[in-house]
Amino acid sequence: MAIQLTVNGRKHEVDVEPDTPLLWVLRDTLGLTGTKYGCGIAQCGACTVHVDGMAMRSCVAPVGDYEGSEITTIEGVSGKTAQAVQTAWQQLDVVQCGYCQSGQVMTAIALLSEIDKPSDADIDAGLAGNICRCATYHRIRAAVHEAARLMEA
Amino acid sequence: MFAIKRDLPRPSRRQFLVGAAAAGAGLTIGFHVPMGPASRALAADTANPINAYLRIGPDGTVTVLSAHMDGGQGIYTGVATLVAEELDADWSQVRVEGVAGNPKLYGNLTWGGAVQGTGGSSSVPSSWERYRHAGAIARAMLVEAAAQEWGVPAGEVQVARGVISHASGKSAGFGELADRAAGVTPRAEVKLKDPSAWVHIGNENLRRLDSVAKTTGAQQFPIDVRLPGMLTAVLARPPLFGAKASSFDAAAAMQIKGVVDVVETPRGVAVVARDTWSAIKGRDALRVVWDESAAETRSSADLMAQYKELARSGKVATARNEGDIARALSGAAQVLEAAFEFPYLAHAAMEPLDAVARFEDGTLEIWAGHQMPDLYQTVGAQIMGIEPARVKLHVMTPGGFFGRRAVPDADVIVEVVSVLKATGAKAPVKVLWTREDDTKGGRYRPMYYHTIKAGLDAEGNPVAWQHRIVGQSILAGTPFESMVGKNSVDPTSVEGASNLPYAVPNILVDLVTTDVKVPVLWWRSVGSTHTAYSTEVFIDQLAQAADRDPVEFRRRLLRDHPRHLGVLNLVAEKAGWDKPLPEGRFRGVAVHESFNTYVAQVAEISLRDDGGIRVERVVCAVDCGIPINPDIIKAQMEGGIGFGLGAILKGEITLNGGRVEQTNFDTYRMLTIEEMPWVEVHIVPSTESPTGVGEPGVPPIGPAVANAVYAATGKQTQVLPFSRHDFRTA
Numbered sequence: 065m066a067i068q069l070t071v072n073g074r075k076h077e078v079d080v081e082p083d084t085p086l087l088w089v090l091r092d093t094l095g096l097t098g099t100k101y102g103c104g105i106a107q108c109g110a111c112t113v114h115v116d117g118m119a120m121r122s123c124v125a126p127v128g129d130y131e132g133s134e135i136t137t138i139e140g141v142s143g144k145t146a147q148a149v150q151t152a153w154q155q156l157d158v159v160q161c162g163y164c165q166s167g168q169v170m171t172a173i174a175l176l177s178e179i180d181k182p183s184d185a186d187i188d189a190g191l192a193g194n195i196c197r198c199a200t201y202h203r204i205r206a207a208v209h210e211a212a213r214l215m216e217a
Numbered sequence: 218m219f220a221i222k223r224d225l226p227r228p229s230r231r232q233f234l235v236g237a238a239a240a241g242a243g244l245t246i247g248f249h250v251p252m253g254p255a256s257r258a259l260a261a262d263t264a265n266p267i268n269a270y271l272r273i274g275p276d277g278t279v280t281v282l283s284a285h286m287d288g289g290q291g292i293y294t295g296v297a298t299l300v301a302e303e304l305d306a307d308w309s310q311v312r313v314e315g316v317a318g319n320p321k322l323y324g325n326l327t328w329g330g331a332v333q334g335t336g337g338s339s340s341v342p343s344s345w346e347r348y349r350h351a352g353a354i355a356r357a358m359l360v361e362a363a364a365q366e367w368g369v370p371a372g373e374v375q376v377a378r379g380v381i382s383h384a385s386g387k388s389a390g391f392g393e394l395a396d397r398a399a400g401v402t403p404r405a406e407v408k409l410k411d412p413s414a415w416v417h418i419g420n421e422n423l424r425r426l427d428s429v430a431k432t433t434g435a436q437q438f439p440i441d442v443r444l445p446g447m448l449t450a451v452l453a454r455p456p457l458f459g460a461k462a463s464s465f466d467a468a469a470a471m472q473i474k475g476v477v478d479v480v481e482t483p484r485g486v487a488v489v490a491r492d493t494w495s496a497i498k499g500r501d502a503l504r505v506v507w508d509e510s511a512a513e514t515r516s517s518a519d520l521m522a523q524y525k526e527l528a529r530s531g532k533v534a535t536a537r538n539e540g541d542i543a544r545a546l547s548g549a550a551q552v553l554e555a556a557f558e559f560p561y562l563a564h565a566a567m568e569p570l571d572a573v574a575r576f577e578d579g580t581l582e583i584w585a586g587h588q589m590p591d592l593y594q595t596v597g598a599q600i601m602g603i604e605p606a607r608v609k610l611h612v613m614t615p616g617g618f619f620g621r622r623a624v625p626d627a628d629v630i631v632e633v634v635s636v637l638k639a640t641g642a643k644a645p646v647k648v649l650w651t652r653e654d655d656t657k658g659g660r661y662r663p664m665y666y667h668t669i670k671a672g673l674d675a676e677g678n679p680v681a682w683q684h685r686i687v688g689q690s691i692l693a694g695t696p697f698e699s700m701v702g703k704n705s706v707d708p709t710s711v712e713g714a715s716n717l718p719y720a721v722p723n724i725l726v727d728l729v730t731t732d733v734k735v736p737v738l739w740w741r742s743v744g745s746t747h748t749a750y751s752t753e754v755f756i757d758q759l760a761q762a763a764d765r766d767p768v769e770f771r772r773r774l775l776r777d778h779p780r781h782l783g784v785l786n787l788v789a790e791k792a793g794w795d796k797p798l799p800e801g802r803f804r805g806v807a808v809h810e811s812f813n814t815y816v817a818q819v820a821e822i823s824l825r826d827d828g829g830i831r832v833e834r835v836v837c838a839v840d841c842g843i844p845i846n847p848d849i850i851k852a853q854m855e856g857g858i859g860f861g862l863g864a865i866l867k868g869e870i871t872l873n874g875g876r877v878e879q880t881n882f883d884t885y886r887m888l889t890i891e892e893m894p895w896v897e898v899h900i901v902p903s904t905e906s907p908t909g910v911g912e913p914g915v916p917p918i919g920p921a922v923a924n925a926v927y928a929a930t931g932k933q934t935q936v937l938p939f940s941r942h943d944f945r946t947a
Binding site: 080081084085088091092093095096097098099100101102103104105107108110137138139150153154155157158159160161162163164165166169187188189191192193194195196197198199200201202203204205 | 290425428432434435436438441493649856862863883888895
């Protein structure tokens, strides 16, 4: 059945079952592969997107529930906070394999949108649901602090 | 199905492959990989580096062709650094692509150059001479081209930061001279730069080449491959190791919208659909009857009980025997003993296994994380019934690998090509493992049981060390079986134990190899994942019995091992080992060499109220020879510490009646950011040839943390993971 979706500011009509997870619609139907599959049960955060500005796990989100929502993926994220996070990530060379990093970046943007100067504890709590198997956590913490500093400057 | 020939002739350096077996559909491949330092002579294969190791585009872009896959460890940036250094390229003009299909050019030089591969932290030692020579020869070709173009002596042409120039004022970018340079006869001998002239090697400020793509969603992983008309397959695999499908009913699966086919492969039944979600739903609906008559049905507890019995009565193969262990133990003033239990561990890379294949115009293409490309090329060719030369591999950057993409039975490659063939190769096919498939799919770090017995003399000096290891062989039954020594010792079972560096006059290290149907595999740092733990934890027990400080005790025993001593001394200094700790903090140390890289770590912990521990801070010292990319070395140590810590704190795959009990990240749990300690890494300055850093950061963290717990509680942690224990002292 046809479902109306707004992704990265563009309207799409997709012909999928309404129980299909948003993740697979983004990846397979719309070709937005920056959002990653990691677990399928909202345990790793690799599939994190923004829905109306809030970070959400797309792997357990039935697409039928998101008609009328503003969905933003890593490909479409923009603005001062996003730019600060991506710049900080690049300056500190946070990434290793990079597979989880779309989700890390999306979650960090959402965190900094709520708390402009997060402490280590805020960062740990905010990103606890995003697994990085390369364990780049040490640099993720530093990069979130750096992004906060960049936004202030 | 696949039969692996047992007694393979040892192929010569260039003849790694023993061709397809004549009989039936059997697949017969043999590799012998002579491990050792890279040979300088072999590096001279680089006759003409242009199009072999690098391309120079008309716009001046230098594309380095990497013989090694990058799954995050940073080797693409590493080989680019080596080429850019000798080529005098500007960092901004450098790109890297994976390449495969010609072992003469890309054979791993630490494996004798016979096969291409990424593993054993060998990419840097294999690349050190090869890629610097490639850069230097290409530079000489550009210089000669400029000399011809400008009519000046080649000796007067300068190259710096991507610009070729002459004192007369003439200058050009690489792109302008690339065509002419390609026609220049490459020089066989070139002089490499003196280290004092390096601008890229050792430069801490050089950034990774993949940071932008990996923070914007642009990086293409195998899972992201999309081809016109491509179908996606998800397989139902046997629920028990050693079981196989006896029949299946595809009717319900075929009812799922989007499912187009259900086909049988040698590794399971594949549901093929137009998209991933339909394939997953189709597999849920599929009914398969499994023949479990030959399956492994033991539980982890049964296996460990049998391993303990085998430690007493099993068939023992000797890995190292020096002095007279029995006499030394009977004459010792004190004898100490310990036994260690290690669980199976899954690699659990963030990107589950996947691959894409297409067959068009007689050519098979495979997109995947090709950790062992020559093997996969051969396997693909044999399944399709074509010549290996008609198989083109696209080397992708997978989302982590940790050893899991180098599989002797070529699991996902066999699956994707088999599904492609079974569906008539009508459309390209992607095979995706779900997280559950990945967790339950075997190829684990083997379960092990260790016993160690040591004797101290009256002054507290170790005089005897007897170490027995019980567990499955990783190499047995694989194309690499000929690497198992004449003494029947699989080197991957004992590495890190058989080369114990401590000065003990009487040493016996031996092995009992077990027979279990759980498929096992190398897991980031391989043998050292367990041998570093048992040896370094037991050394602390000896230090305690000798009433000596753990660092001081090690120093005396490492007097003939300057590089072990170097990292130990550096880590002790940087961690402030001689200074008191804050209230409630405890620390432990460990030092271990793996893959010729030396690492020492000091872990500081505190005890939590709930009986767990918190690792607060880790100080790490590493000696990997000349540091090529210092920031990547640091990143690999940080990541290795986190990877190793997750495993010892809570990593375990367990079997119940042969069934894997863990399924996903809710039951096979990963380290989270909340559990990540503060880490600081110090690199030992060195002029030794560089060695790898992908794995050696992993082994010391477990014993360093265990030794900190020992300092805190007086209790040795001998059964892993730590989540099985309550460390409350009260």
